[in-house]
Amino acid sequence: MDHHLILRVVTKLLVAPILLYGLYVQFHGDFGPGGGFQAGVIFAVGFILYGIVFGLRRLRKSFPDYFVHRLVALGVLIYAGTGVVNMLLGGNFLDYNVLAEEGYKGQHWGIIAVELGVGVTVFGVMMAIYYSFAGRPPRLDDKDW
């Protein structure tokens, strides 16, 4: 889309706020509306927009497939790992109370960790879906249309 100057400029302006908003939804999710799922999608949208306007190849260069796939796995591990840490600290699986001296602070930390895991996985999955759809070779060449 080299000739779409407006799109390119607007995208450059938009990507950073979108990512920032994603982070806001992520880390504000324990008190306000939001959370890992929505944040992961919003965060991925920033990258997907970049990919649509500046080309899949450039996006793939900075975010290679193997990295995206590992992010998907990493998020699940963060979630389950939080539960394991709770067990190592002497609680039940996902019992956040043991994370801090006071129970409610532990709950707070636990939720943040778990939501981070959700966010990372959702981000990875969104990117992977975008890659697998956008990466398919088109049936018709652009000139044949």
Add this chain to the structure above:
Amino acid sequence: MMSSVLSHSPILVVLLPLLAGPLCMLFGNRTIAYFVSILASLCSFLLSVYLLSLVSDGTVLSYHLGGWAPPLGIEYRVDAANALVLVIVSVISILTLPYARKSIEGEIAEKHHTLFYACFMMCFTGLMGVTITGDAFNVFVFLEVSSLSTYVLVALGAEKDRRALSAAYDYLILGTIGATFFVIGLGLIYMATGTLNMVDLAERITSLENNRTVRSGFAFIVVGMGVKVAIFPLHRWLPGAYTYAPSAISAFLAATATKVAIYVVMRFIFLVFSTKFGFEKDTLTFIFFPLAIVAMFAASFTAVYQVNLKRLLAFSSVAQIGYMLLGISLFTVTGLSAAMVHLFNHALTKGALFFAIGAIIYRIGSPMLPNMAGLGRKMPWTSAAIVIGGLSLIGVPGTVGFVSKWVLLKAALEQNYWLVSLAIVLSSLISIVYVWKIIEQLYLQPAKSDDAITEAPLSLLIPTWILILGSVWFGVNAEFTVQVSTTAAESLFHGKFLEPATIMGLEGRP
């Protein structure tokens, strides 16, 4: 230290494969992925056996997730019924993995091997989770975990046969419809009772027999799980999925997936919904019972006419599911224990048969019966395994198949259902026909002389023979399985599951 690890075993049996799946992806190396999966399955298996040993005398164990006491928190609840299913699933998983390592070489592109192990672990997680949880919504979540990974695993067979894609798609659509029905049903009973914990549900639902919401919830749940079980008219996805999936996955699915679904059906019919409900007894007598009989005959007849051996076994699975449903629909403790025994025995038999067929496919590259002419002399061990497995399908004494049919016959005769017992015997006669078809091809047809086919590699033979020997062992010493199944059936039928449980780990906050 050891005792504190063991006190968390109800969650660990699910958690270990859940951790192993992403770890496989993270390492991205198929050898490491294989060993991680083996380790997780082995630990899960040992812990399941430990759980079974704790509950085999009729105790019920409860584990409070997140430190929140049920009914608010999610609870994992173990009794003899689900501990037995846990052992079945984990033992099959641990045998499938070494088998798969060799068998997927020719079936799946090498770059997908890590993904295969990751998906396999997720499928395993889901099945274990469905089995162990005491929370109705958790059942749905784990059901989706296992189903989604199963769709991928079936589709991985596309490397060899493109039809695997349409089979996986069929399964995806039908499985999703089933899961949706199930969750709609859950929503309805949640609306009527305001709780999702199974024990709590069972208590609150007793007074709601004439509540229309509860009734429609029951209908949705039974039909939804019916798709997953492959109850006779809802079995359309099963032959395709079993036929075109990679050999190891066919064996794993045949031995575990439908079994777990049957367990869920039993759990909901006998525990969540009260056995005193009139409409429930009617469902069993007028819907499950005839469908079970039809499945026993129709699916067996269909199996006789198959030339694709995997498809033949898939239809035979539908017929065998009929026997389990028949046991359930008799609505007695003996009937239920017959269903539980058959669940275990059929897992052994069908797992072994699919393993053996996979070994043949590994050598000759085709599941078609005519291509297997005279293989009995070239692959003696594999063919012998098929013969013994086939005998067990028929129900010849000395194999597990006989034990299940014996208990089922006993249950039918207890009710003076002479015609039913006749039907059981007659449908077994049909299975003689299709088993004979295989044996005839293997032993009595002249071999094609031009090809040099040798015995299957040991890594395929050993898992096959472990299951075959198991099916002979438990066929001769039936005491253990029958006793555990009777305890399980009593726990299901008399609502032992609902009684106060021994808490493992820490007690949750109310």
